[in-house]
Every structure is written in C-alpha cells, then in structure tokens.
Amino acid sequence: MTQLYEAVVLITGASGGFGQELTRQLLEQSSQLILTDIDEAILRERVEAIQTKVKTGNVLSCLSADLSSRSGCENLYHQVRTLNVSIDILINNAGIAFYGRMDEVPSEKWERLMHVNLLAPMRLSALFATDMITRQKGHIVNISSVAGWSGMAGLTHYSASKFGLRGFSEGLFDELKDYNIKVTTVYPFFSRTPILQCERFGTFAKSNIGLPEHYATDPAKVINETIQGIVHNKLHVFPDAMAKRIHLLKRYAPQLLDRISDIFIRRFQGG
Template sequence: MTQLREAVVLITGATGGFGQELTRQLLRAGSRLILTDLDKVVLHQRAEAIWSEVATGEVLACLTADLATREGCESLYHQVKALGIPVDVLINNAGIAVVGHVNEVPLEPWEQLMQVNLMAPMRLSALFVTDMIARQKGHIVNISSIAGWAAPPGLTHYAASKFGLRGFSEGLFDELKAYNIKVTAVYPFFSRTPILQSKRYGTFAQRNPDLPENWITDPAKVMRETIQGIIRDQLHVFPDSVAKNIHFFKRYAPGFLDWISNEFSRRLKSGTGR
C-alpha cells in the first residue's frame, strides 16, 4: 500500500477542478505537496485558500511550467530537483480538451492537447522515474478518462490522448514493478470541472448542447475514490458509477455500449437528456 502521510506528492494541473480537490484531500491525508500550473498568481491564490482551510499537510512549493513543451517539462523537473526533496508520488493530472469533428478542429489546438495530455505525462514520468528507481520507491499516477476506453463523437482527439495514456500506464506498470514503483491510471466520467467549458469547433459548436446536469459527477467524490485507488496500489481506477458501467460494457458487451452511445447522442441532440 502507498502511504500518503508525509509523502511528497507532485500534482500537475493543480488549479483545475481535480487539481484543487487533490490538493485539499491530500493535505487532509497529511501529504507534503509540490503544486504546479501555468499561472503563478492563480496557483498561489488557490493553494493558500485551500491550505488555510486544512489543518494538516504542507505545501512545499508552487512552481510554474508550460507542460505543452518539452522544455517546460524539463524546467519543472529541474525546479523540483532544486528543492532537494525526492518525489514519492507524481500525479500527472494536467489535461485539456477540444470538442469537434476531426476535420473541423484546427491543427494547433489538438496538437497542444496531445502535448499536454499525453506527451507531458510521458516526459515527466521518464524524468522522475530515474530517481524513483534509484530509491526503489515511488508511485506514478496518470489521470486518464473513461474516454480512454470508449471514444465519444466529437472527442476523438481527446480520446486518442487518453487511450495513449492508458497504454503508457500499462507498459509503465510492467516495466517498473520490479523496482517497487507503483503505477495507477484513473478513468473518470465527465465531472464538474472547467474542462466542461472546453472550446467547441464546427458542427459541435453549432448543434450540440451541454451534458445534462444530473449526469455530471462531483469532483470531490471522484478524487476521493482516486486517492483510495492510489493507497491500494490499483493499476486501473474507475472512480464513479458511470465509468465503471462503461468499462464493463466495453469489455463484455461492446455492441450494447455502441447502442447506448448512439442513444446518448440522439437524446442530447433532441434536448431530452434522459
């Protein structure tokens, strides 16, 4: 089992919905956190606000880095190394989305998505795992998505990044288990985070409504299940009931899942949402 009390945990995408919940709940668990995101001011403000309401744990540092670039990932690694504090748990949480048909999303946004969602976790894992191997200790957590198991229309680019992150996590698990390093991949359904307001392009910007409110999960509950999965050293974590059901049908009844997906799209377009 992974012990989180006094563990040094690096969280990317710390100002987002999942990032804030991870910060809050890991501080309550007594972890020592290194937080990173793009905007230094927002990062410090949110870290201070959360830390002021939690009596345990510690925020060791707030670091800024652009994880959409190789240089940004390397900069983050060197900033962490300069602290002189080994990282016990790396949580690759940063992620973005774009919505639109594959031929309607401009090149730059979806390439940036692949850099943040897939390349950054791969780069950071490769950098930090060297130190973990030397210590024979560590845990890498990749926040994927249930879209990493079933790709919904309009999220082809996003799903591709999350399918890739799932495959990377599985390969990493097999490579690192001999060194006592754990790997966890997490597959939530759509949750109440800023990613729901991701930019839409083309047809999806014109005709597709938002998800019904009662379908959207609570990020606090999702991250609570995620942390339990980390503690239990689970490779695959499905932190909400919708994700669990989609995974089940994808494995054992894919034809039925296709029917559900078609019905899902039809009801969204009709505006019934139920």
C-alpha cells in the same frame, strides 16, 4: 500500500477542478505537496483558499509550468530538483479538452492537446522514474478518462490522448514493478470541473447543448476514490458508477455500449 502521510507528492494541473480536490484531500492526509500549473498567481490564490480550511499537510512549493512542450516538462523537473526533495508520488493530472469534429478542429489545438494530455505525462514519468528507480521506491499516477476506454464523436482527439495514456500506463507498470514503483491510472466520467466548459468547434459546436447537469459526477467523490486507489496500489481505478458501467459494457457488451452511446450523443447534441 502507498503511504500518504508526509509523502512528497507532485501534482500537475493543480489549479483545475481535480487538481484542487487532490490538493485539499492530500493535505488532509498530511502529505507534502509540490503544486504546478501554467498560471502561478491563480495557483497560489486557490491554494491559499484551500489552506484557510485545511490546516494539516504542507505545500512545499507552487511552480509555474507550461507542459505543452518538452522544454516545459524539463524545466519543471529542474525546478523540482532545486527543492532538494525526492518525489514519492507523481500525479500527472494536467489535461485539456475541446469538442468538435476531427477535421474541423485547428491542428494547433489538437497537437497542443496531445502534448499536454499524453506527451507531458510520458516525459515527466521518464524524468522522475529515473530517480525513483535509484531509490527503489515511488508511485506514478496518470489521470486518464473513461474516454480512454470508449471513444465518442466530438472527442476524437481527447479520446486518442487518453487511450494512449492507458497503454503507456500499462507498459510503465510492467517496466517498473521490479523496482518497487507503483503505477495507477484513473478513468473518471465527465465531472463538474471547468473542463466541461471547453472550447467547441465547427458543426458539432452549433448543435451541442452541453452535458446535462445530472450526468456529471462530483469531483470530491471522484478524487476520494482516486486516493483510495493510490493507497491500495491499484493499476486501474474507475472512480464513479458511470465509469464502471462503461468499462464493463466495453469489455463484455461493446455493441450494446455503441447503441447507448448513439442515444447519448444525439441528446448531447440536441438531436
């Protein structure tokens, strides 16, 4: 089992919906947190709000980090090194999304998405795994998506990044298991976080009516399941009922899932 009590945990994308829940729930477990996001002022404001309600645990540092480039990832690593603490758990949570047909999304948008959603976790995992291998101890957590198991129109680039993260995580697991380093990958369905209000482009944007409220999951419950998966060293975590259903359908009844997805997409686009 992975111990959370006084564990030093680095969380990327800590200002977002999942990031705030990870912060709150890990503080409740008395973890020691290093939090990062692109806007340090917003991050500190949200952390202070959480700490007015949660008195356990400790926030060691709030760091500004732009993970859309190799230099940004390396800069974060060096900032963490200056704190003179060893990272027990790395949670690659930062992610972005948009909605639009593949050929109608500006290239700079989807290329940045790939950097943040896929290349940043790969870069940070490589940097921090070196220290974990030396210590023969550590845990790397990648927040993927059920879109990493089943693609959907309008989310082609997002799905590609999350499929890639799933493959990377599985390979990482096999490479690091002999060094007592655990790997956990999480595949949530759409949750009630700001990512649901992502930017939209082109044809799909004109007809899109947004995800109905009753489909979205509760981020607090998703992160609770995520933390249980981390504690029990699970490689794959499907933290909500919809994610579990999609995963099972994709494995055992993919044609049925395709038909269900077609119906869902038509409703989602107002068709």
